[in-house]
Amino acid sequence: MMNSLTNLDNVLVINNLTKIYHSKDGETLAIQDLNLEVREGEFVAIVGPSGCGKSTLLSILCGLEKKSSGTITFSKKDVKLGYMLQDDTLFPWLNILDNSLLGLKVQKKISKERQERVKKLLDTYGLGEFIKKYPNNLSGGMRQRVG
Ligand SMILES: Nc1ncnc2c1ncn2[C@@H]1O[C@H](COP(=O)(O)OP(=O)(O)O)[C@@H](O)[C@H]1O
Ligand SMILES: [Mg+2]
Numbered sequence: 663m664m665n666s667l668t669n670l671d672n673v674l675v676i677n678n679l680t681k682i683y684h685s686k687d688g689e690t691l692a693i694q695d696l697n698l699e700v701r702e703g704e705f706v707a708i709v710g711p712s713g714c715g716k717s718t719l720l721s722i723l724c725g726l727e728k729k730s731s732g733t734i735t736f737s738k739k740d741v742k743l744g745y746m747l748q749d750d751t752l753f754p755w756l757n758i759l760d761n762s763l764l765g766l767k768v769q770k771k772i773s774k775e776r777q778e779r780v781k782k783l784l785d786t787y788g789l790g791e792f793i794k795k796y797p798n799n800l801s802g803g804m805r806q807r808v809g
Pocket of ligand 2: 716717718
């Protein structure tokens with residue numbers, strides 16, 4: 663009873679997650695039998711040595727990689743996941759505004775309102791003055807905020 667009650671608070675439950683990468687050089691076991699529960703409002707840090715599978719876990723959660731086995735259950739449908747990469751992925755030939763609008767453009771979801779919202783967000787993050795600049799004119803932290 664206790665268990666089923668506390669489970670309700672979980673936004674994410676991962677059971678026995680395993681990921682094996684297959685390449686022409688062989689197989690790499692990146693994650694083995696990972697179990698994790700994340701509750702509403704909880705901040706979780708995944709810590710471990712290089713190569714222990716942290717990025718792989720995030721890639722699987724975001725749908726960029728497929729898991730090999732195990733289950734991943736989100737408590738809500740249509741959960742929106744954001745994932746900030748270690749290195750920024752801005753295109754050097756696009757200015758800050760165009761980099762920020764790229765996702766909308768690719769998805770053909772661009773509109774006047776959304777462009778205004780993106781500009782407002784850039785303003786909120788202290789980047790309002792830089793929207794016509796290019797990524798190599800910005801500091802690493804600023805580029806991450808654009809990302
Ligand atoms: N695309 C890939 N193809 C094959 N092996 C990979 C791939 N990505 C990661 N790996 C391997 O999986 C393991 C976990 O990598 P990764 O998740 O990047 O670790 P971390 O982010 O914790 O440093 C490592 O052994 C790495 O070499
Ligand atoms: Mg990593």
